[in-house]
Amino acid sequence: MFEDRSYKRTFYNAPQSVESLIAAFLEPGLIVLSYLAVSAYFGEPILRSSLTLCLLVFALTFPGRNRFADHIVSATIDVLGAWIALLIILALCGYATNSMGYFEDKVLIWWAGITPVLQVLAIGVGKAIQRRLTRATRRAAVIVGGGVLGVKVARALRDGVDKGVDFVGYFDDRKDARLHPDASPLLLGTLGDLSDYVRKNNVREVYITLPLGSQPRIVQLLEQIQGTTASLFFVPDVFGISIIQGRLQDMNGVPVVGICETPFTGTNDLIKRISDVILASLILVLISPILLAVAIGVKWSSPGPIIFKQRRNGLDGEEIIVYKFRSMRTQDDGAVVKQATKADPRITPFGAFIRRTSLDELPQFINVLQGRMSIVGPRPHAVAHNEEYRQLIKAYMVRHKVKPGITGWAQVNGLRGETDTIDKMKARVEYDLEYLRNWSLALDLQIIVRTARLMIFDRNAY
Numbered sequence: 001m002f003e004d005r006s007y008k009r010t011f012y013n014a015p016q017s018v019e020s021l022i023a024a025f026l027e028p029g030l031i032v033l034s035y036l037a038v039s040a041y042f043g044e045p046i047l048r049s050s051l052t053l054c055l056l057v058f059a060l061t062f063p064g065r066n067r068f069a070d071h072i073v074s075a076t077i078d079v080l081g082a083w084i085a086l087l088i089i090l091a092l093c094g095y096a097t098n099s100m101g102y103f104e105d106k107v108l109i110w111w112a113g114i115t116p117v118l119q120v121l122a123i124g125v126g127k128a129i130q131r132r133l134t135r136a137t138r139r140a141a142v143i144v145g146g147g148v149l150g151v152k153v154a155r156a157l158r159d160g161v162d163k164g165v166d167f168v169g170y171f172d173d174r175k176d177a178r179l180h181p182d183a184s185p186l187l188l189g190t191l192g193d194l195s196d197y198v199r200k201n202n203v204r205e206v207y208i209t210l211p212l213g214s215q216p217r218i219v220q221l222l223e224q225i226q227g228t229t230a231s232l233f234f235v236p237d238v239f240g241i242s243i244i245q246g247r248l249q250d251m252n253g254v255p256v257v258g259i260c261e262t263p264f265t266g267t268n269d270l271i272k273r274i275s276d277v278i279l280a281s282l283i284l285v286l287i288s289p290i291l292l293a294v295a296i297g298v299k300w301s302s303p304g305p306i307i308f309k310q311r312r313n314g315l316d317g318e319e320i321i322v323y324k325f326r327s328m329r330t331q332d333d334g335a336v337v338k339q340a341t342k343a344d345p346r347i348t349p350f351g352a353f354i355r356r357t358s359l360d361e362l363p364q365f366i367n368v369l370q371g372r373m374s375i376v377g378p379r380p381h382a383v384a385h386n387e388e389y390r391q392l393i394k395a396y397m398v399r400h401k402v403k404p405g406i407t408g409w410a411q412v413n414g415l416r417g418e419t420d421t422i423d424k425m426k427a428r429v430e431y432d433l434e435y436l437r438n439w440s441l442a443l444d445l446q447i448i449v450r451t452a453r454l455m456i457f458d459r460n461a462y
Helices: 018-041 049-059 074-098 106-137 148-159 191-200 212-225 265-302 347-355 365-371 383-389 396-401 422-437 443-457
Strands: 141-144 165-171 185-191 205-206 231-234 249-251 255-260 308-311 319-325 375-377 406-408
Touching: 018 049, 018 074, 018 106, 049 141, 049 265, 049 443, 074 106, 074 319, 074 443, 141 148, 141 191, 148 205, 185 191, 191 205, 191 212, 191 406, 205 212, 212 231, 265 319, 265 365, 265 375, 265 443, 308 383, 319 365, 347 443, 365 375, 365 406, 375 443, 383 396, 396 422, 406 443
Parallel strands: 141 165, 141 205, 165 185, 205 231, 375 406
Antiparallel strands: 249 255, 308 319
16 A cells, blocks of 8 residues: 555664764864964964965864774874975975065964874864763673684674773674684674673674675564664674775665775865865976976986887776876886886986985876876776776775876885786785775875875885
8 A cells, every 4th residue: 555665764874973073073173273272372463364264174184084983192293294295295386476575474383283183182082072971871782603604793893882882792602613703702692692692791782794695594583673772783794895985875776885985075076176186286387496406317318209108997997098297208008017126127317316205296286187196096007907806806996996196005115116916916906995095185295294204205106
């Protein structure tokens, strides 16, 4: 008679935690408030230039990163790195727009010194409040299933003890010999014992880690536990999959679990594109004399074009054309492309210099303005290399869920230059996937600063 719509309210996107909401506004809010406070202290009026600076800073730092779970030392290092990167970006903007004269030097100096201190103090206060709240609201948790997945969940609960959850033990119908060795000593009973145990011991959370093949048992178990007040969580066994931006979504009333998705959707996509356009434009203006000098050097170094155009795979694996200053005597772009090696005879002397300093990559800022690339992202490999490695490395093509970058998380972690072994390429891919899982604008700024340092001091590239 009537369509059953009850399932439409069974799943929903989890609301943002209060902690995450506070963290989102804490960093940009403190930076803006500290600037206004320092200006007021020195009696400087809040003019249009100051308001513009505040809006720019807020846009570049929102949403702020949640550092409340980090160790205070790690949080301090992260705050300082992100703050220094932001100051460099603001300095470049001020230099390019000739607007530094609108601000008092003493205000900027005090603002630069006080802001990270306030941020670290705020994180310390937040961590103290968090500890007090979790001590007052601790809750017991049990796990159904003593297999590999159950042990992983138990470790996650123990590692997150500051979240106020105390792991008690496991429930499983299997004998000790079939359980994970770490689960056997903590076995509390069978599945039939679970409901009574939860009721008598005031267990607040139950994590079900049984395989999907146990569906009838899971349904029966849910019917029993729903007679208690415990919160129920089903943990699907997806650890064999590279989860990227996993999330629960509502598709016209149908619950859909996203396992592999780009981080650049909605406002994130807008923030990423705006930051790319602004930074690429500023950098191109600032490095224009360098571009001219390198172009002359390439032309004089050997016969051939100044710009080398190579086919690469971009967003969603689509083929794009990437620009580089030519550093070799040959221009390989066919079905087989040999990677550059140390003492490669194809590389000209001038080409070796621009490769070592990454100056050969500078024309790719034009690719960024074209929308083919981003400043930060997984480095694009030659199409021939992609066809090879997609067959050899699990989740290799997942890195193409975002635009390729001029620099990336792998490159600032020591994986520049030749990947002459499959293990090196696997390591590079893993760093790329880690970037996709943890992207934030602050992380992009950190990578840009570390890349600039590597261009000067790194001697391992070729």
